[in-house]
Amino acid sequence: MTTDTDRDTGEPTLTIDELAARAGMTVRTVRFYGTKGLLPPPVLGPRRVGHYGQQHLARLALIEELQHQGMTLAAIERYMEQLPADLSHHDLAIHRAVVASWAPDTVETLTAEELGRRAGRPLGEDDVERLAAMGVVRPDGDAFRVDSGLLRLAVQLLDVPLSEAVILASRQVLIEHSRAAAHELSQLFRGEVLERDEEDVKSLSAYMQPLVVQALLTTFQRSLKEEVHQWLADAHTESRGDTRTGSQEGRSA
Known part of the structure; x- marks a missing residue:
């Protein structure tokens, strides 16, 4: 193969x-x-x-x-x-997922064979069940209703060594914060386009979209890196603290 x-x-x-x-x-x-x-x-x-x-x-x-x-x-x-x-292809997948979030929902009906082809790999029953739990795939008779905008990213998540519960909770966190960011940005932009005609609004939207995508990705990646570094630093500090406590207990004994 x-x-x-x-x-x-x-x-x-x-x-x-x-x-x-x-x-x-x-x-x-x-x-x-x-x-x-x-x-x-x-x-x-x-x-x-x-x-x-x-x-x-x-x-x-x-x-x-x-x-x-x-x-x-x-x-x-x-x-x-x-x-x-x-x-990396993972970073590119994130870019695509963010770009897709600007588009209207793209739900298609696919056969099992078409679903596997779109996913780029064979999908077992467990895989399809996890995709369904993520809200990306929904069985519809002998076919499937598929959110094609999120399918490839969800397929990559199948290989992530995290429990399904954690993946779903992470998805909910991202959805909630993305909606909040979208709302705040729309409020900022609304005042700028209120007095403009429709073509100007479309032009501004097309110009701003890639810039906002880049900004969201950059800030998210930097924030996540900072969080991971802080997490590792805290874990190291706790580990040293446990070692010192053990040493003191040994000397007291």
């Missing part, structure tokens, strides 16, 4: 045909995005055959989402140019 990366070398092993199939695009489209600089070059293997991996797949998914938002190719190029070149 072909995998995204070779387990021994960590190098991408998808051919361009396999990449296109995973992304639901034609090879011609993938090559076109490559010539536009929207995809990093492939890793060249034996006989100079190009190999692709998860980062390429994640970038294609993000490009597709930006297109769904109505962004032109030129706007997508500008957006992608602003992204750090070394972003």
Whole structure:
């Protein structure tokens, strides 16, 4: 079975045909995005055959989402140019999820085979049940009602070593805080566009969207990093405190 990366070398092993199939695009489209600089070059293997991996797949998914938002190719190029070149496929998936949050709900009815293809991997019964618990998939007879905007991110969560309860609680925290941020931002922007005509409002929205996405991601990633560092520092301090207490008890005995 072909995998995204070779387990021994960590190098991408998808051919361009396999990449296109995973992304639901034609090879011609993938090559076109490559010539536009929207995809990093492939890793060249034996006989100079190009190999692709998860980062390429994640970038294609993000490009597709930006297109769904109505962004032109030129706007997508500008957006992608602003992204750090070394972003992991996990970071790109977060970008796509945030971008998708600006779009109206995109719920589709898919067969089990189509669901697996969209997910990019085979899904067992347990996987489908966890996706249903996350609110991304809902059984509908012999088919499934699927929130396509969140599907790929939810599939990645299947491999996260956290309990389902923690994942669902995390989802609720993100939803609540995202809604609060969206409300506050909408209040700020409303005064700016109140006296403008409809076309100006649409233009401002299209211009602000990628900037707000970048700001949200940057502040969230920095805040999360600070929280993790503080958590580790507190754990280290508590560990040293326990050691000292044990030593004092030993001397008292």
